[in-house]
Amino acid sequence: MTAVGLIVGGLGLFIFGMWLLTENLKTLAGRGLRRIVHRWTSNPVTALLWGTLAGTTTQSLSALTFIVIAMLRSRLVTLEAAIAVVLGGGLGVTMIVVIAVFDIRTAALCLLGLAAAVAVTER
Numbered sequence: 001m002t003a004v005g006l007i008v009g010g011l012g013l014f015i016f017g018m019w020l021l022t023e024n025l026k027t028l029a030g031r032g033l034r035r036i037v038h039r040w041t042s043n044p045v046t047a048l049l050w051g052t053l054a055g056t057t058t059q060s061l062s063a064l065t066f067i068v069i070a071m072l073r074s075r076l077v078t079l080e081a082a083i084a085v086v087l088g089g090g091l092g093v094t095m096i097v098v099i100a101v102f103d104i105r106t107a108a109l110c111l112l113g114l115a116a117a118v119a120v121t122e123r
Helices: 002-028 031-041 044-058 061-073 079-101 104-121
Strands: none
Touching (some): 044 061, 044 079
């Protein structure tokens, strides 16, 4: 029974937090902020790049998704821009994971092999 209470309580805090974030974004969503967000997300490529930056910064796709949903409910972004930002966030989080598990010795050996191949073919 304790687990059910923890789940219901956590879900309630989550829903309240989403509501609070949305209401505060509505308050902050003045003309200047709307103009900036529109400029950053009007082009799908720039929205994807901003999403990638946000994904690498937050290191959490779920947190980024919840923020974008709050921005969508506040009408700061369009649905197309929100999708591009979330897709870019997935790319950014994936890049962080790849960088974290990448073995630098393997990269150095590959670079050494490529350098040797270029040096041999130059003659």
